[in-house]
Amino acid sequence: xxxxxxxxxxxxxxxxxWHPCTQMKDHERIPLIPVEEGKGAWLKDLDGRxxxxxxxxxxxxxxxxxxxxxxxxxxxxxxxxEHVILAGCSHEPAVELAERLVAVTPQGLSRxxxxxxxxxxxxxxxxxSHHYWRNSGHPEKLKYINLSNSYHGETVGALSVGDVxxxxxxxxxxxxxxxxxxxxDSFHREAGVSWAEHAERMFVHMEAALEAHAHETAAVxxxxxxxxxxxxxxxxxxxxxxxxxxxxxxxVHLIADEIAxxxxxxxxxxxxxxxxxxxxxxxxxxxxxxxxxxxxxxxxDERVYAAFYDDFTKLNxxxxxxxxxxxPLACAAALATLELFDSDDVLAQNRETAALMAEAAAPLAExxxxxxxxxxxxxxxxxxxxxxxxxxxxxxQERRGLHVYRHALERGVLMRPLGxxxxxxxxxxxxxxxxxxxxxVAAEGIDKATRA
Ligand SMILES: *Cc1c(COP(=O)(O)O)cnc(C)c1O
Numbered sequence: 001x002x003x004x005x006x007x008x009x010x011x012x013x014x015x016x017x018w019h020p021c022t023q024m025k026d027h028e029r030i031p032l033i034p035v036e037e038g039k040g041a042w043l044k045d046l047d048g049r050x051x052x053x054x055x056x057x058x059x060x061x062x063x064x065x066x067x068x069x070x071x072x073x074x075x076x077x078x079x080x081x082e083h084v085i086l087a088g089c090s091h092e093p094a095v096e097l098a099e100r101l102v103a104v105t106p107q108g109l110s111r112x113x114x115x116x117x118x119x120x121x122x123x124x125x126x127x128x129s130h131h132y133w134r135n136s137g138h139p140e141k142l143k144y145i146n147l148s149n150s151y152h153g154e155t156v157g158a159l160s161v162g163d164v165x166x167x168x169x170x171x172x173x174x175x176x177x178x179x180x181x182x183x184x185d186s187f188h189r190e191a192g193v194s195w196a197e198h199a200e201r202m203f204v205h206m207e208a209a210l211e212a213h214a215h216e217t218a219a220v221x222x223x224x225x226x227x228x229x230x231x232x233x234x235x236x237x238x239x240x241x242x243x244x245x246x247x248x249x250x251x252v253h254l255i256a257d258e259i260a261x262x263x264x265x266x267x268x269x270x271x272x273x274x275x276x277x278x279x280x281x282x283x284x285x286x287x288x289x290x291x292x293x294x295x296x297x298x299x300x301d302e303r304v305y306a307a308f309y310d311d312f313t314k315l316n317x318x319x320x321x322x323x324x325x326x327x328p329l330a331c332a333a334a335l336a337t338l339e340l341f342d343s344d345d346v347l348a349q350n351r352e353t354a355a356l357m358a359e360a361a362a363p364l365a366e367x368x369x370x371x372x373x374x375x376x377x378x379x380x381x382x383x384x385x386x387x388x389x390x391x392x393x394x395x396x397q398e399r400r401g402l403h404v405y406r407h408a409l410e411r412g413v414l415m416r417p418l419g420x421x422x423x424x425x426x427x428x429x430x431x432x433x434x435x436x437x438x439x440x441v442a443a444e445g446i447d448k449a450t451r452a
Pocket of ligand 1 (some may be wrong): 154
């Protein structure tokens, strides 16, 4: 039997695996972390070292690794029904979860369509919106409006409506062209201007785009309050209030991509709640199963549903499908997740944890090379800048974030900066002591990374 160690698994891995979001050559210098076990907010490698999972395993984990209550629910389901086709068949986990999602999402969302990852949920929302207009006698409404620096996933449609250059550049010729409006991102506001005021000011660009393009536009798609992959950039809910009103006025759908923000991340169950709005489509994934299994859902309303409900011969149906649509195991994980929100007062507990995060990060704001420390609930980011007065970034080629990553690993923390942006997006079960560790490690890492 082969020896079990980090080194041995890394050797085998690099022989056969191709990792996501990775320049594989980097692994000549940057070791992989072979994980064999997780418990709470921690991950253990094959050599027995533990790492605090400050990124919730790519923003999916909510209640810790190997959470007994979620595991039990999946185990019970797996012995009854592992999977069944969802076209023509139904099953209790899919129905119960749809009922629960309709109940917890903003008022008016009444229909749940399942897919199995975030990008495909975005594809569904884009297609449904387009198809709605087509079925309603408006086949000319073909375009989408998005925000600069947005991210909606990496399948071809989802990539088209995103705006993060590194993911998109190579595929540009394959993609649809959205109408891109400058994001209301707090980082770019003038000194002395509040987030709310900045959001108001930035809305003129959206209003102008809607004015010019509403007749040919199916939907506006946004990440409410928080652009994660775009560097944990944040904005004020006022923008969403204005956007909802303007989309209604111009007859354009609003797609809220809550794939990363949903399930308590920004402080409320859904980010849209902070603006008191109901989108026409809400995309959910990531935290939906608390990081256990791939599952996604698109919630929409009766008006949209009705536009597809017709005689078979009209050929109006929404035919989009994935083999694993509504997988019962994934639905069971999601049901356990929602039950945890019910039984434990998760959002109240998170408010305390978020306050501790703010406290632990407060010293970072004083750092001569930190341009902004920002937070929405359980997401906190510190943006490293070369020149604080000018908010000038470090050139990306310098990979300053990588210094923070390496330092954090030495200290037993898995922190993965996005370029110059150091952030924490921990599992909700993180303890006060662990939050303090994040504070220390980020401060040291930023010090190291910005020296010279
Ligand atoms: C992660 C993410 C997606 C894509 O979800 P996948 O499951 O990775 O395909 C889409 N939108 C947002 C806002 C995300 O953060």
